[in-house]
Amino acid sequence: MKRDLLPQVKKYFKTNLHTHTNISDGKLTPVELIEKYKSAGYQVLSITDHNVIVDHSDKTTEDFLLLTGVEVNINDEHYLPTKGYWGVTYHLNLIAKRPDNLWQPVKVYGKRETAAPYEALVTSENMPKVYDVEAINNIIAKSNEKGFLVMYNHPVWSGQHAADYLPLKGLWAMELRNTTSIVEGYNENNHAVYQEMLESGMRLFPTGTDDAHSEKGMFGSWIMVGAEKLEYDAVIRALEKGDFYMSCGPEIHSMTLEDGFLEITCSDAREIFVETHTRSARYACAAEGESLNSARIDLTRFFGWNREVPSDNAFFRVTVFGHDGSYAATRAYWVDQLTLADTGNVDVMERYR
Ligand SMILES: [Zn+2]
Ligand SMILES: [Zn+2]
Known part of the structure; x- marks a missing residue:
């Protein structure tokens, strides 16, 4: 779900x-x-x-x-x-x-x-x-x-x-x-x-x-x-x-998480950053002359890695940049507040075993 x-x-x-x-x-x-x-x-x-x-x-x-x-x-x-x-x-x-x-x-x-x-x-x-x-x-x-x-x-x-x-x-x-x-x-x-x-x-x-x-x-x-x-x-x-x-500009319309995949919809964007508590990061970028209005970002390895090396403080957060450099930033979402269904941890563990 x-x-x-x-x-x-x-x-x-x-x-x-x-x-x-x-x-x-x-x-x-x-x-x-x-x-x-x-x-x-x-x-x-x-x-x-x-x-x-x-x-x-x-x-x-x-x-x-x-x-x-x-x-x-x-x-x-x-x-x-x-x-x-x-x-x-x-x-x-x-x-x-x-x-x-x-x-x-x-x-x-x-x-x-x-x-x-x-x-x-x-x-x-x-x-x-x-x-x-x-x-x-x-x-x-x-x-x-x-x-x-x-x-x-x-x-x-x-x-x-x-x-x-x-x-x-x-x-x-x-x-x-x-x-x-x-x-x-x-x-x-x-x-x-x-x-x-x-x-x-x-x-x-x-x-x-x-x-x-x-x-x-x-x-x-x-x-x-x-x-x-x-x-x-x-x-x-x-x-x-x-x-x-x-x-200070962009709007974030929706953000969902399922089985370790993060989906974002937003106003016209140039790039989307996903930062975490570790050096693990994700990035999505619009093609030249185009806009990004949605992105599906694979965090399965992040959650999988997190499970292998637990951190009490594991989190991810999202920043959306518009074409003019303005941005919208979400809060941090801490992994200990998420569920197995959100992160898809079990699947990830099977896949990388
Ligand atoms: Zn003041
Ligand atoms: Zn002041």
Whole structure:
């Protein structure tokens, strides 16, 4: 039986999980920002102002859902006074599983006049903002405990390296792409960072976000969420399960697995990559002047090999590139969450014995 790897729902909701308004350092008001995203065909938006969490759900309508969120930053203060530029920093997005959850781990931003009315609403934990893996992991753990999905943001813009992000625990997602970083000149296409996180045993999902502070960084990266309904709980459940893929262009229409064969259908593509936890990889490419709209990819040897050399962390994931270089990327699918019928392991073992 074919297993659908993408959620089987009527509609996918175009979603941006990272934006700023004039409550912190963004240009637009929440209402202006919502109008922009609505007209651009989005259905879900999280307004994640810096270090100030605000419940915007009074602006939720039948066709547009606001998710409560905040972006928390923990800077390495060392670099600030001497080098005159923003030093390395951790930025985390916290997406609340309930709209009225206004807990936040660190002190309110409070510098902006527009943030002032919200200050009274904030029950701040005031956890230490120390640039240190242990302190960050405490913030992530506490945020999970308090009912948030935690996303690791823009490693390139943050000037961070493997030593900063590989020891993090309890992350739900990472930004594979961040539009505002890119329009500012940072190559925030984090294919290798995501791969490295997965290979090191982290289990998290890839997102695309805008991080828009103005009109400049809008509509360049998003996620398509497969939820039953456009309602807070349903969308959060889908996010939590990884029922989405990220994109900055292409659409993935279907993805199934049966007896070790992966079948993908998608919008016009130039190439499709399948990466795994090992050096085992697959590739499909359109003929010159043509488009790829489907591919049947043989993973039987991968699953077979995996069975011969078991890995607790075995996974595969798919990236679809369009002709213009834009891409869509799926989550990692871990083999320990699949069944024998998906992988066709028994057949493979017979074949290679
Ligand atoms: Zn940030
Ligand atoms: Zn941001």
